Every structure is written in structure tokens, then in C-alpha cells.
């Protein structure tokens with residue numbers, strides 16, 4: 051039997067956690083490797099996480115080696131090869147943006163430190179909990195001995211939402227499309243960009259007005275549309291995107307395709323170095339490589355700059371609080 055891969059999932063008792071854990075245990079994320087799950091929750095939610103662990107046991111997944119539940123980050127990240135940081139403090143009524151950033155810095159800072167102190171040398175981190183990009187940055191800053199590029203944030207749900215809209219527009223299956231791109235922050239300033247899209251390997255052109263007036267707002271507001279329809283925020287699709295992100299990172303992206311990943315900028319496309327911002331990227335040998343040299347329209351260039359400015363403001367707000 052192959053050596054099990056240790057996966058730590060925070061927010062395990064939440065609704066994304068509930069969808070995510072069964073997909074991981076079924077083998078969808080790591081190419082059929084056995085998995086050890088370590089679940090981290092706040093003390094009040096440990097009992098619920100234990101319940102999920104009971105259900106995972108009852109599903110009798112052949113690849114599931116073990117499930118353990120913790121309310122202590124140091125213990126939860128012990129030996130972790132993959133960390134999915136899903137648990138976060140949601141924005142509640144009357145909460146200022148600064149309060150939200152501070153509350154999450156109080157979660158992602160200590161978790162970053164615990165990752166640095168206890169995770170395996172090959173640790174790969176995906177921040178899903180919002181504000182995901184800045185949460186990834188905070189965790190990364192607290193784990194100085196871990197290479198910065200091992201800290202990523204999730205824009206894959208936005209990427210997949212974009213693919214779904216484009217497939218519907220073209221009347222084709224989503225599997226025939228490649229090279230969708232999302233730039234920037236996982237927020238309303240994100241820049242979904244279909245300008246490099248291929249259908250069966252051939253370029254497809256979209257009218258700029260349709261992209262600006264319909265496509266971009268539909269993708270950026272899809273989360274709100276799901277809440278309006280379902281009465282709860284996206285869960286299974288978010289879990290599926292997290293599975294896609296880690297699977298492609300570990301096992302590699304499809305030949306000829308790229309995906310959208312928020313990772314520490316090296317300054318490409320004008321995004322200030324160090325910000326965790328979404329780029330088109332391929333993965334080979336377990337490492338992301340940003341796709342370089344793409345031609346950008348003026349609208350996309352301006353959108354990337356505006357989203358980067360928002361990321362700078364988030365970073366500076368956390369810095370001003372002394373949390374970064």
C-alpha cells in the first residue's frame with residue numbers, strides 16, 4: 051500500500067467541510083493515494099466534527115486510513131502534507147471590514163505558525179475561508195520557513211463558474227473548453243477573463259460588451275445568486291473547486307490547459323510582489339508556474355490593477371493592526 055497522505059481540514063464541521071471530506075476520502079483529490087484526515091474545529095463545533103468523522107467511518111472508504119478531530123492547531127497540522135483552510139470568521143451584521151480582517155488574522159496567523167512548526171516539509175496550503183487571498187498571505191507570513199509559494203488561495207470556484215457560463219453561452223459541454231482565466235482577488239473586484247478561451251483547442255471570440263455587461267457580473271455575483279436560490283451559500287461547488295485546485299497542484303494540470311490560482315505574486319502582470327492574487331497557472335512536478343506573456347485588453351489590465359489595489363488595502367489594514 052502507498053504511504054498515506056495527511057490532509058488537515060479546518061472548519062470541518064461547516065457546510066463546505068461536509069461536502070469536501072467525503073470527496074477527499076473517496077480518493078477524488080490525490081489520485082487514489084490513501085489519506086489520513088485531521089480535522090480542526092473550534093471547541094463548540096468539535097462534537098459536530100466527531101459526527102462527520104463517524105459518518106466517514108460508516109462510508110467505509112477503502113482509501114481512508116484514519117480520521118482524527120482536534121480543537122488545537124498545533125496537533126491538527128502535525129505531519130500535514132496538504133492543509134485546506136476552510137474555517138473562517140464570517141462577516142456579521144454591523145461588522146466593519148477592519149473587524150473582519152482582524153478576526154480572521156486571529157485565526158490564520160496562529161494556523162500559519164502551527165503549519166510552520168508542525169507540518170511536513172512538502173506542505174501545500176489552500177485558503178478557502180474568506181477573505182481568502184489575504185488569509186493566505188497572513189498564514190504565509192507566520193510560517194517564514196515554508197516556501198511562500200506553498201500558500202495559495204482559492205479562485206477555482208470563480209474559474210469553474212466562468213467555464214459554466216461560457217459553456218452555456220456556446221451551447222457546448224464544459225469539457226471542450228480550456229484556458230479560462232480569473233485574475234485578482236476572490237471578491238467583487240475579481241477579473242474573470244475569457245479572452246484566451248479555446249473550444250476544442252481553437253480560439254473563441256466574445257463581444258467585449260457581452261463580457262463586460264453580462265459575463266463578468268454573472269460570475270462575480272454568482273455566490274449571491276446561489277444564496278438567493280438555495281437559502282445558503284455555495285458548498286458542494288466550493289468543495290469541488292478545492293478538490294480541483296489541490297488535485298491539479300499535486301498531480302499536474304491538463305496538457306494544453308491552465309487554471310486559476312491565487313498565489314504569491316512575483317510582480318508579473320503588474321501585481322505587486324508578495325500579494326496573493328489570482329493568475330493563470332499550470333502545474334507540473336507539484337509546483338505552480340504562472341503563464342507568462344499573455345496579451346491583455348485595456349479592460350483586463352485596469353481590472354487587475356483595481357483588484358491589486360484592493361489587495362494592497364487589505365494587506366495594509368492588517369499591517370496597521372500589527373497582525374502582519
Ligand code: NAX
Nearest residue numbers: 061063064065066091092095137138178179180204207288
Ligand atoms: P460554515 O459557517 O458552514 O463553516 C465554517 C466552519 O469553520 C464552522 O464549522 C466553524 O466552527 C469553523 N471555524 C471557525 N473558526 C475556526 C477556527 N479558528 N478553526 C477551525 N474551524 C473554525 O461556512 P462554509 O459555508 O463551510 O464556508 C467556509 C468559508 O469558505 C467561509 O469563509 C466562506 O466565505 C468561504 N468561501 C470561500 C469560497 C472561495 O471561493 N474562496 C467560496 C465558498 C465560500 O463562500
